Amino acid sequence: MASLWRRGLWHLAELLLPNRCWLCLGSEQEAGPIRFGLCTVCYTAAVTDPHACCPRCATTVGKYGDYATGCPQCRSGPWILSGTIRLGPYDGCLRQIILLMKTPQGEALAEWMGAVLAEERGGAIRNLSVDLVTCVPIHWKRRWHRGHNQADRLARMLARRLHLPYNPRLLRRRHGIAQEEQLSASARWTNASGAFSLRPGATLKGKRILIVDDVMTTGATLTAAAQQLLKGRASAVYGAVLARA
Ligand SMILES: [Zn+2]
Ligand SMILES: [Zn+2]
Incomplete structure (x- = not known):
């Protein structure tokens, strides 16, 4: 894995040095064909899910259990998503990609990963027969700081590739604390509840919605x-994420 400073330098020069892998920075000559911004080795590592996962919450589960109605984790909590699709666990190459997507330079990579999600999990997503794709919003202050919302870029490209309508239906009401790093598991549930509201005029009645996030x-x-979304009278909500921790 290339060091952060080397990667930073490269991202500054990316317009001058096209066709390099976002992760290992290998050129096409060194690393082979670049597809969706990644060389074959990095692409394969990012999209290969080595584990079985729960169809309801996408948690890694054992290979031989019966998880048709969920796993112990989602059966014990207030789980309302009808199903969740993931590319893989939050680990290795996929984790590196997600961290890069959150940088101000990560917008193009987030779009590539939307295309990758469509390419690799498009069949499973089509089987959900969703009517609309939306994303988890970030607060405008964070968006201003980062320059983009990686979940929006991801969801937009996923929807375009699957020929599904896309609409960012939700607003983030609270800036809050960065969820991933600073809160305990129980505090995350309290912090998240009430963090979102529907955009005015959103009509979701009877719609099956896919909500997309990076992790x-x-x-x-x-x-x-x-x-x-369910309060807005959606009939079912499914999740699609790049990675599940
Ligand atoms: Zn690579
Ligand atoms: Zn589960």
């Missing part, structure tokens, strides 16, 4: 977002 940690954020 799911406890599921508190997606659950709080899904609650608002």
